[in-house]
Amino acid sequence: MAKLIMTDTKKIKKILRLLNRVYGKPERFKSEAPMDVLIRTILSQNTSDTNSDKAFAVLKANFKSWDALLKSNTKMISRLIRSAGLSNIKAKRLKDALSEIRRREGRIGLSRLKNFEIDVSLNYLRSLNGVGPKTAACVLLFGFGMPVMPVDTHIFRVTKRLGLIEKDIKVEEAHNVLSRKVPADLIYDFHLGIIEHGRRTCRAQNPRCGICVLYGLCMFKKKEYYRKKGEKS
Ligand code: SF4
Incomplete structure (x- = not known):
C-alpha cells in the first residue's frame, strides 16, 4: 500500500513538472473572501x-x-x-x-x-x-487555502485517463481520492495545470494524444488510436 501511494505521488509530481514545462507554472488567482x-x-x-x-x-x-x-x-x-x-x-x-x-x-x-x-x-x-x-x-x-481538490469535468476526465482514479469512480468519491493522493502543497497548481491540459490537449472529444507530454504516463486505452488519428489529419 505504501509503495502504491509513493508511486502515485511520484507520478503526480512528474505530471506537474511536465505540465509546467508546456503551459508555464499556473498563475495563482488573487485570494478572495470565502x-x-x-x-x-x-x-x-x-x-x-x-x-x-x-x-x-x-x-x-x-x-x-x-x-x-x-x-x-x-x-x-x-x-x-x-x-x-x-x-x-x-x-x-x-x-x-x-x-x-x-x-x-x-x-x-x-x-x-x-x-x-x-x-x-x-x-x-x-x-x-x-x-x-x-x-x-x-x-x-x-x-x-485548505488542501482540498475541486473536481470539475476536466479534472475528472483527465485524471481518469491518466489512471489516477478508477474508471468507474463517482465524481463525489474522486474528490476524496484526489485530495488524499495529491500532496497538499501541490493541490492548487495540480488543479489549475490539469484544467489547462483538459482544455488545450486532453479534450473530451478528439484528445490530442500525438502532441501530449503526458503520453508516456497515460493509461487511456485509445491514446494510440488518437495519436495516429492526429498524424493523419
Ligand atoms: S495521452 Fe491523450 S488521453 Fe492521455 S493525457 Fe494525453 S491527451 Fe489525454
Missing part, C-alpha cells in the same frame, strides 16, 4: 468562466454587500445573473445559501470554517442548498 468564492462558484455551475465572471461582476456592481443581495427580490437577482444561465435556479440557490449562513452564523460570513477540520467544513458547505462537492472544495481551496 463568501465571494462561494457566490462565484455557484454562478459558475454548468457555464463558462467568462459567463459566470460577468454575472459576478454585475452582482458586485449592484449590491454593496451580500446582505443587500439577500434582502432583494429573487426575480431581480435572476435578471441580473442571466449571463450565467439557469438564472432562476441560481438566484434561488444564492438566496437560500445566504439565508442559511445568516441563520447559522448570525451574519453572512464563513470565517468560522477556518477553525474546523476539513471534513467538518466540507459537510457544513455541502449542507447548503445548491452546494455540491466541487463548490464546497473551491471555497476551501481558494477561500481558505
